[in-house]
Every structure is written in structure tokens, then in C-alpha cells.
Amino acid sequence: GAVVSQHPSRVICKSGTSVKIECRSLDFQATTMFWYRQFPKQSLMLMATSNEGSKATYEQGVEKDKFLINHASLTLSTLTVTSAHPEDSSFYICSARGQGGNTGELFFGEGSRLTVL
Amino acid sequence: AQSVTQLDSQVPVFEEAPVELRCNYSSSVSVYLFWYVQYPNQGLQLLLKYLSGSTLVESINGFEAEFNKSQTSFHLRKPSVHISDTAEYFCAVTPRNSGNTPLVFGKGTRLSVIA
Numbered sequence: 205g206a207v208v209s210q211h212p213s214r215v216i217c218k219s220g221t222s223v224k225i226e227c228r229s230l231d232f233q234a235t236t237m238f239w240y241r242q243f244p245k246q247s248l249m250l251m252a253t254s255n256e257g258s259k260a261t262y263e264q265g266v267e268k269d270k271f272l273i274n275h276a277s278l279t280l281s282t283l284t285v286t287s288a289h290p291e292d293s294s295f296y297i298c299s300a301r302g303q304g305g306n307t308g309e310l311f312f313g314e315g316s317r318l319t320v321l
Numbered sequence: 322a323q324s325v326t327q328l329d330s331q332v333p334v335f336e337e338a339p340v341e342l343r344c345n346y347s348s349s350v351s352v353y354l355f356w357y358v359q360y361p362n363q364g365l366q367l368l369l370k371y372l373s374g375s376t377l378v379e380s381i382n383g384f385e386a387e388f389n390k391s392q393t394s395f396h397l398r399k400p401s402v403h404i405s406d407t408a409e410y411f412c413a414v415t416p417r418n419s420g421n422t423p424l425v426f427g428k429g430t431r432l433s434v435i436a
Contacts, residue, residue, distance in 0.1 A: 208364075210364070236421045238423045238424075245431075246428065246429070247411065247426045247427065247428040247429050248365075248411070248426045250423050253421060253423060255421065295362075297364050297365065299365075299423075299424075301421075308353035308355075308370075308372075308415040308416075308417070308422075308424070309353075309355065309367060309370060310423070310424050311367075312357075312364040312365040312366070313364050314363055314364040315362070315363060315364040317362065
């Protein structure tokens with residue numbers, strides 16, 4: 205199956221700093237990527253839809269100025285958590301659907317665990 | 322809009338016993354259905370999916386799920402579980418020909434296999 209890779213897998217930062225998480229599709233081109241957030245022992249909550257070459261679409265309640273998403277190429281989307289605070293600590297997972305993919309299946313990255321001190 | 326209900330948040334089961342993880346969905350349009358598995362501190366892995374055709378779909382590691390349109394269900398089953406099956410299982414749905422539509426997930430069911 206298709207491979208989606210996230211980096212870093214774990215990151216610890218101080219409150220007030222910014223953190224960038226990368227999501228890459230390794231063996232296919234992804235016109236659309238989705239960013240999810242998962243709190244401990246809870247389900248995945250969609251944060252935003254990232255489309256190559258255009259602005260991301262954010263879900264209601266997600267601050268677009270805090271969670272900056274850039275999908276500059278068909279294989280890379282980045283999520284930057286700006287001025288991170290402890291409440292931003294979470295597991296962030298990206299996923300991608302390939303070009304021409306009509307089966308609905310999403311391929312997921314390994315996830316990035318963010319801890320804000 | 323779609324929604325997914327996983328009625329059981331936790332399912333403990335003894336090794337080699339059968340298990341069923343329940344999933345019901347709601348949608349006004351035809352959908353694709355998925356089961357994903359998540360091991361601790363990892364991303365999600367696709368377990369199996371229903372797109373069309375036979376309503377019974379199987380995975381390579383012994384899981385199966387049956388699409389029941391009249392009951393809007395997609396329950397996951399395994400006749401004999403192993404310790405290694407301990408994980409979180411998520412049911413998900415998306416409209417057919419979804420394009421840019423994301424998956425909608427249920428809240429997950431934690432399967433704990435006891436030796």
C-alpha cells in the first residue's frame with residue numbers, strides 16, 4: 205500500500221515556541237492531505253483539509269492562525285503549531301488520499317506526539 | 322453528513338476466544354466503510370474496507386467484517402483472537418466518490434486480549 209511518513213515522531217518544546225510537523229507521501233502524489241488530532245484514549249478529530257497549491261480548509265473551532273498548514277507540493281504538507289501551550293500537547297496524525305483515488309481510503313502517517321512544557 | 326457509532330469503548334476477551342466489535346453508521350448517501358487498527362503511539366493501519374460487491378470482507382490476519390445496509394452496520398469479527406490483536410480499533414466512513422471528503426471516525430473500541 206501507499207506510504208505516508210511523518211516527522212518528527214516525538215517532539216518536546218517549551219511553551220511559547222513553534223513546532224513544525226512534516227507529512228510526506230513517499231510513493232504517490234497526494235493532492236489532498238488531512239490533519240487529525242487525537243487526545244489520549246479518544247478518537248481522531250479532523251483539524252483541517254490541506255489541498256496542494258491552495259489554502260487549507262479548517263474545521264470549526266480550529267484556529268487557523270495557531271495551526272498553520274502548508275501544502276506546497278504533491279508530496280509534502282506541513283503543520284506548524286505556533287506559540288505552543290501545554291493544552292496543545294496531543295498526538296497529531298496526517299493522512300493522504302492519492303491522485304485519482306476514488307476508493308475513499310486514507311493512508312496514515314505514524315503520528316507525531318507533541319508535548320509542550 | 323455522516324456519523325459513526327462504536328457502542329463498546331472497551332472489549333476484554335480471552336485469548337483464542339471469538340470477538341465482535343460493533344459499528345453502526347448514519348448517512349444519507351452511499352458510503353465506503355473502513356476498519357483501522359492503532360497500536361500504542363502509532364498511526365492508523367487499514368485493516369479492511371468495504372467498497373462494493375460482496376458484503377463480507379476479510380483481512381489477511383483473520384478479521385472479517387460484514388456490511389449490512391438494512392441495519393447500517395459494519396461489525397468486525399474474529400473467530401479466535403491472539404494477544405497481538407490487543408489494540409484500538411476504529412470504524413470509519415466516507416461518502417462514495419468522496420474526492421476531498423475526509424473519513425469520519427467512531428470513538429474507537431479498545432480490544433484487550435487476556436492470556
